[in-house]
Amino acid sequence: MADLSIDFNGIKSPNPFWLASAPPSNSGYQVQKAFEAGWGGAVWKTVGAPVLNVCNRYGTIDYKGRKIIGLNNVELISDRPLEVNLKEMAEAKRNFPNHAVIASVMVESKKEAWQEIIKRIEDTGVDGFELNFGCPHGMSERGMGSAMGQVPEYTCMVTEWxxxxxxxxxIVKLTPNVTDIVQPARAAVKAKASALSLINTINSIMGVDLDSFEIKPNVGGKGGHGGYAGPAVKPIALHLLSSVASDPEYQQSRIPISGMGGVETWQDAVEFMLLGATSVQVCTAVMHFGFRIVDDMIDGMSNWMDERGFKNCTDFIGKSLPRISSFGDFDLGFQSVARIDHNKCIQCNLCFIACNDTAHQCIDLKDMKLTDEVTERLWPVVREEDCVGCALCASVCPVDDCITMTEIDTGRPHITWNQLIKEKPEVLQWDKMIEYREKNHIHIH
Amino acid sequence: MAEHYKPVKYKAWEMSLEERFQEVFPPLSEREAVLEANRCLYCYDAPCMVACPTHIDIPTFIRKISTGNVTGSARTIMEANLMGASCARVCPVQELCEGACVLEHDEKPIMIGRLQRYAMDYADEKKIKFFNKGKSLGMKVAIVGAGPAGLTCAGELAKFGFDVTCYERKMWPGGLSTYGIVVFREPVEVARAEAKKIEDLGVTMKTGVTIGEDIQFDQLLKDNDAVFVSIGLGSVPHMDIPGEDMEGVVDGLDFIEETKVKPLSDIKYGNRICVIGAGNTAIDCATIARRLGSERVTMIYRRSEAEMPAYHFEYQFALGEGVSFSFLTQPVEVLGKDGRVEGLKCVRMDLAEPDESGRRVAVPVPNSEFVVPCDMVIKAIGQLKHTPFIAKLGEYGIKTVKGYIAVDGKTNRTAHEKIFAGGDCIRSKGEASTVMATQDGKIAARAIYEQLTGKPIPEGTLKKSTDMTIDPAMEKGYALCEHKPRVHAAVTTK
Known part of the structure; x- marks a missing residue:
């Protein structure tokens, strides 16, 4: 059986699944219960400055009858006294010496304040720290959280302290609420941080109630931006993770990343790890289903690793990262077309209407006489010569493997955009571009 | 315990009499409806919509349920079908919309019927009125028979602006929806509320009036610019066997009607019942009998299971209700004492070669007579046509097909230019059903408007363009029927 344990720059964990710093890791009771359920580590809910919370704290988005594809919150950092948190951290670490207990910290932007709290927490025996430079609500207005993470110089300065x-x-935790996440990541690297984690939650308003006109979540008739998380943010998190993980300056540092943002299953976790995360953190999914989901995460990842012969997580961490590229380096000669398997087609004709209304009008409805039914309906048929290979039809098709995007060779030159404009800068003029297309039989209708 | 949670009693004998006659399918909760609506793929040019004889825009009404626009959903249904509440309950959806659903094979079809009922119930509860009487055209139309065909025709004509009067011989309008559909499929209140909506469009409802007796047809024709004949079918025919007139032998439709109009505890039923026939009405009678409390209910059918005209789901339902089936059995005599039924003498049958209709002929097995002891015999072997009335129409040059009124399929006009017809009384081929009758009413209403005003029907009144090309719709209905030759016995075509 595969070995799921990880060494996260000195923080040892029996598996890569950690609770993110959030309500699920609010107390010693919860963290120890999570460890019993199988979680490898927990980043304690952020301790630091004194706060007062409000009601309601959470807003969610449901989709087509399924609950919580996204969740946001306006809850602040831990509102329990620091002493209580420290006592419980020590107890959790004592009872679970082989699990990773990490303290998330946030105080005002004063060197003494940061250094004092770090020292106090070290006495509990925790395995490490996560600096909360990401909280986008409540704390940021007080100059903490994302207010620090959004300014690389602050990130660097506080990390150095x-x-x-x-x-x-x-670990320096990064906020996604920036234009270019690589800048704060580099600042943390510059300050010699031991690791990075990302993403914190995204600024959001969850919705408006059509009956009461209240904002979701509603705080006594008012509402405001809160931190958005859950399955819906995963693609954003994967992008930001890959941006940092493929940055040469970051890569030189060789420090690990803890990835998070919409991780709900072992498949999600594997994707984060394939893009360079060493551990993954989870919050929304456990808030929806409880700690028990880790059982399948461990089992599923382990089986997946066994099936592929991966013995350790390091065998696959970052494996897909070399494929992260920029548009200018894509192969312009790679061609694919949609092919419909009429044995599988159920004639919902969603491919037809999607292509015809919103893509490139290359699917026709045709009388095919594929059955002996008198009332046989029309079948969607791709005009391959007109198919631009956009893959919309394959995306809307509700039947597995019915529409496949098949690679074909049309003789287009295998060249990237960057190579092309270097070799033929004249194609940046429309007339020359048209000439180039004609010469290479690139027809666009 | 959540307020909406009620423990489900699956076994009929664990329920009270009233519970046993509640609708078999409970209404969908809002969450159930939204989840089911979200399963719909929203097909383009959806086959369900083509399969529906009234061409309800099914993907649209389902999408509207999924977005919480239930009012809009109900309107979408009603625009195509004024009998939406009845059809939601009694349509053979497995044969029509749900049978055509693209998810039929890989998954399971969308519960279109129950979603339609959800939307219609919502509109009813909220008392939403979707349509009004059109600006008066100063023209009068009489409707003979206020069943689904007549009510639909009346409603559509009122929307156009005609002054419409419905003549109905029964106490209440609604036809078979009110009197003939078993109450646990469609409560009488639903049928009456549906008829009330037609009245609310300004249609005058004259019930307890028999044309030909209280008012002569000649007078009706003289007083109106057009007449729509939707008289349905009549009682169950004679079996022509000895003892048929004995006390305890009843007409299946009368038996069903009692459960619709009387308190359940007042209904007399036998403890050991033979139901003759194997159509949907026969099934209704048998399952009603079981739910009333009959201990032994046997269906007597002279052919085999393969030939039985009842829908398969009705057959399954009856089996689940504890009804037993005696196939290849022909009743030959009702036995009794002092004029009361005591048994049904039957003979065993064998199947021989198919006849010209393709069905295998049942032939009696010599010396195989036996007696089923029973205290009640329910006849459900189809319906007679209203022959005298149809004969009267013959005086106006109206022709018949197999005893049914002959009409032009595109207009439902008879050979007489002022007389139109629809519903079971014209169903010489294809499936006699509520939904086909409804479409008949629509077709006639459109034709009457175009004929009397000389103008095409106004934009947006009968919405979909497919609605206007009536032929494929009905042909589809026929095609489905010919594909699966099942006929509703309550309205059997013979």
Whole structure:
């Protein structure tokens, strides 16, 4: 059986599944219960400055009858006294010495404040720290959380303060609410952080109630931006993770990343790890279903690794990262067309209407006489010579493997955009572009 | 316990009499409806819509349920079908819309009927009125028979602006929806509320009036610009066997009607019942009898299971209700004492070669007579036509096909230019059903408008363009029927 344990720059964990710093890791009771369920680590709900919370704290988005594809919150960092948190951290670590207990920290932007709290937490025996530079609501207005993470210089400065006193690994947690996440990531690297984690939650308003006109979540008739998480944010998280993980400056540092943002299943976790995460953190999914989901996460990842002969997580961490590329380096000669398997087609004709209304009008409805039914309906048929290979039809098709995007060779030159404009800069003029297309039989209708 | 949670009693004998006659399918909850609506693929040019004889825009009404626009959903249904509440309950959806659903094979079809009922119930509860009487055209139309065909025709004509009067011989309008559909499929209140909606469009409802007796047809024709004849079919025919007139031998439709109009506890039923026939009405009678409390209910059918005209789901339902079936059995005599039924003498049958209709002929097995002891015999072997009335129409040059009124399929006009007809009384071929009758009414209403005003029907009144090309719709209905030759016995075509 595969070995799921990880060494996260000195933080040891029996598996890569950690609770994210959030309501599920609010107390010693919860963290220890999660460890019993199988979670490898937990990043404690952020401790630091004193706060007062509000009601309601959570807003959710449902989709087609399925609950919580996205969740946002306006809950603040831990509202329990620091002493209580420290006592419970120590107890959790004592009872689960082989699990990763990481303290998330956020205080005001003062060197003494940061260094004092780091020292106090170190005494509990926790395995490391996560600096919360990402919380987008409540704390940011007070100059903390994302207010620090959005300014690379602050990120660097505070991390340096912490690194001066910390003897255990320090993870810098990044906010997605920036134009280019690579900048704060580089700042953390510059400050010699031990690791990075991303993404924190995304600024959001969850909705408006059509009856009461209230904002969701409704706080006494008012509402405001909160941190958005859950399955719906996963693609954004994967992009930001891959941006950082493929940045050369970051890569030189060789520090690990803890990935998060919409992880709900072992498949999600594997995707994050294939794009460079060493551990993954989970919040919304456990808030929806409880700690028990980790059982399938461990089992599913383990089986997947066994099936592919991966013995350790390091065998596949970052494996898909070399495929992350930019548009200018894509092969312009790679061609695919949609092929419909009429044995599988159920004639919902969604491919037809999607292509005809919103894509490239290359699917026709034709009388095919494929059955002996008197009332046989028309079948969707692709005009391959006109198919641009956009893959919309394959995406809307409700039947597995009915429409496949098949690679074909049309003789188009295998060249990237970057190579093309270097070799033939004249194609940046429309007339030359048309000439180039004609010469290479690239027909666009 | 959640307020909406009620423990489900699956076994009929665990329920009270009233519970046993509640609708078999409970209404969908809002969440159930939305989840089911979200399963719909929203097909383009959806086959369900083509399969529906009234061409309800099914993907659209389902999508509207999924977005919480239930009012809009009900309107979409009603625009195509004023009998939407009845059809939602009694349509043979397995044979029509749901049978055509693209998810039929890989998954399971969308519960179109129950979703339609959800939308119609919602509109009813909220008392939403979708349509009004059109600006008066100053023209009068009489409707003879206020069943689904007549009510639909009346409603559509009223929307156009005609002054419409319905003449109905029964106490209440609704036809078979009110009197002939078993109450646990469609409660009488639903049928009456549906008829009330037609009245609310300004249609005058004259019930307890028999044309030919209380008012002469000649007078009706003289007083109106057009007449729509939707008289349905009549009682169950004679079997022509000895003892048939004995006390305890009843007409299946009368038996069903009692459960619709009387308190359930007042209904007399036998403890050991033979139901003759194997159509949907026969099944209704048998399952009603079981739910009333009969201990032994046997269906007597002279052919085999393969030939039985009842829908397969009705057969399954009857089996689940504890009804037993005696196939290849022909009744030959009702036995009794002092004029009361005591048994049904039957003979065993064998199947021989198919006849010209393709069905295998049942032939008696010599010396195989036996007696089924029973205290009640229910006849459900089809319906007679209203021959005297149809004969009267003959005086106006109206022709018949197999005893049914002959009409032009595109207009439902008879050979007489002022007389139109629809519903079971014209169903010489194809499936006699509520939904086909409804479409008949629509076709006639459109034709009457175009004929009397000389103008094409106004934009947006009968919405879909497919609605206007009536032929394929009905042909589809026929095609389905010919594909699966099952005929509703309540309205059997012979």
């Amino acid at each position: 912490v690194m001066e006193v910390a003897t255990r690994p320090v």
